Amino acid sequence: MKKISIGLLASALMLTNISAIPQQGIKVWNNKQCAVVLTYDDAVDIDLDNVIPALDSVKLKGxxxxxxxxxxxxxxxxxxxxxAKNGxxxxxxxxxHPCDGSQPGRSWVSPDHDLSKYTIGRAVDEIRANNILLKAIDGKTDRTFAYPCGDLKIGGVDFYTALRKDFAGARGVTGGLQTAAQVDLDNIDSYMIQNQPADYMINLVKKAQETHTLLVFLFHGIGGGHSINEDRSEHTKLLRYLKAHESDIWVAPMIDVAKDINAEQGK
Incomplete structure (x- = not known):
């Protein structure tokens, strides 16, 4: 038997490792390595002043x-x-935006909008009323939901169960990267970003590329406008990375990604 050089052996191992990466997770991400969803919470002025112009400048959708x-x-x-018309x-x-005021550190929650005092019926009615408002704005019936404060339950019961047919999916606040098969559409993982350097966010994207997973970013203020804030220049660096690698990364609104995950899970 001929001796194999160390260099050739290393190359062979490298190829083996590449071929061992699960490929079944790629197709669902629009035939790219991964999916990235950029989400922005609370409908603040900074969304219209800073975020949407930044996204539009690189033709990415949030x-x-x-x-x-x-x-x-x-x-x-x-x-x-x-x-909405622009995608x-x-x-x-x-x-x-009702939050559970019984949780630690929630003294700021208004008594009128304390989720712990809600009935499930009230929560469902208010969320559906918001859907009517949003339809009046954008004319659309398909959309996704995000849990205010990440709170899932009223009286120990998951209130979203009654809303499953109203949405394609619901975004939570627990960080994680998941394949399409692993995603729980009732509580989609996301990374909340606050005062993080661009390198941190870009490294998350690179990890999603390597593992062929879904990465959801959760932003509030960008360059001010909210108590939970991310520096505008760091956010811009993330967008530039995503744009530079758009042949490998599917950047899309949550509604599009959730629909594709649902179709993949239903196979």
Whole structure:
């Protein structure tokens, strides 16, 4: 038997490792290595002032989770309508953003919108009312939901169960990278970003590329406008990386990705 050089052996092992990467997860991501969803919560002015212009400048689409009662919705309705017409998703973040005030550190929760005091019927009614509002803005019936504060339950019961038929999926707040088969469409993982360097976010994208998984970013303020903030320049660096690698990364609104996951899981 001929001796194999160390270099050839290393090359052979490298090829073996590449071929061992699960390939079944690629097709569902629009035939790319992974999917990245950029989500922005709470319908704040900064979405229209900073975020949408930044996305449009590199022709990427995002998902904006809208609180129907936000003054920004009422005051800038035409701009939200234009954003939706341009391909951005207006997702549902509930009519009044109710959070569970019984949780630690939630003294700021308004008594009127304390999820722990809600009935499931009230929560469902308000979320459906927000869907009607959003349809009046964008004319669409298909969209996704995001849990305010990541709260899933009322009285120990998952309130989203009653809403499954209303949405293609619901975004949660637990960080994680998952294949299409692993994604729970009732509670889609996401990474909440606050004052993170671009390298941190880009490394998450690279990991998603390597593992052929879904990566969801959860932003609030970009360059101000919210108590949970990300630096505008760091956000721009992330967008530039995504744009530079768009042949390998599917960047799409949550509604498109959730629909593809649902189709893949239903096979």
């Amino acid at each position: 998902t904006f989770y809208i609180i129907g009662s936000s003054p920004t919705v009422n005051n800038r309705l035409d701009q939200w309508r234009a954003a 951005h998703e207006l997702g549902n973040h509930a009519l009044f």
